[in-house]
């Protein structure tokens with residue numbers, strides 16, 4: 001699909017058809033999601049792919065998800081990998097000090113990767129959605145259940161599958177409308 005159409009067709013979809021996602025499609029999506037940019041090319045993002053019915057049910061309950069998606073992707077990010085990378089000789093500052101971190105780049109990187117999942121899904125005729133509300137999300141239990149290493153943090157759950165637009169209820173947040181381009185992009189100065 002043409003890039004502009006892909007971007008414009010992307011929606012957070014919360015209702016899915018029962019059809020499973022073919023392994024080849026899943027593999028292509030994950031291969032593209034691996035092309036995210038990362039600070040120092042740290043490559044600190046990893047996914048747990050959950051397709052098994054019983055495991056999906058557990059993830060659904062842990063995250064209190066209503067999604068009936070045939071695939072859940074759990075994006076995980078390791079801050080430790082970035083710190084380790086920034087201690088390597090080409091990154092470490094004189095005096096052996098790590099750079100200051102005004103922005104936690106690892107969250108930027110995992111967001112970039114998730115966007116590739118969203119767009120690659122559309123390109124495959126699928127749809128995806130992110131659920132990451134704080135409060136009901138229990139990263140500790142999810143980590144134990146899925147064997148996620150201690151230094152990786154699960155940031156939420158991505159649902160993936162064939163969209164069921166007949167049943168999908170778009171977020172009421174969309175009623176807020178999109179802000180004007182002139183309030184979004186500020187040329188030369190704000």
Ligand SMILES: Cc1cc2nc3c(=O)[nH]c(=O)nc-3n(C[C@H](O)[C@H](O)[C@H](O)COP(=O)(O)O)c2cc1C
Nearest residue numbers: 010011012013014129130131132133171172173174
């Ligand atoms: C960080 C983040 C967290 C979100 N959490 C939820 C969520 O918990 N439940 C939900 O239904 N949608 C969630 N959304 C989806 C937003 O509501 C949605 O992206 C927004 O309304 C714009 O709609 P669109 O993505 O379909 O264009 C989340 C989106 C982001 C980026």
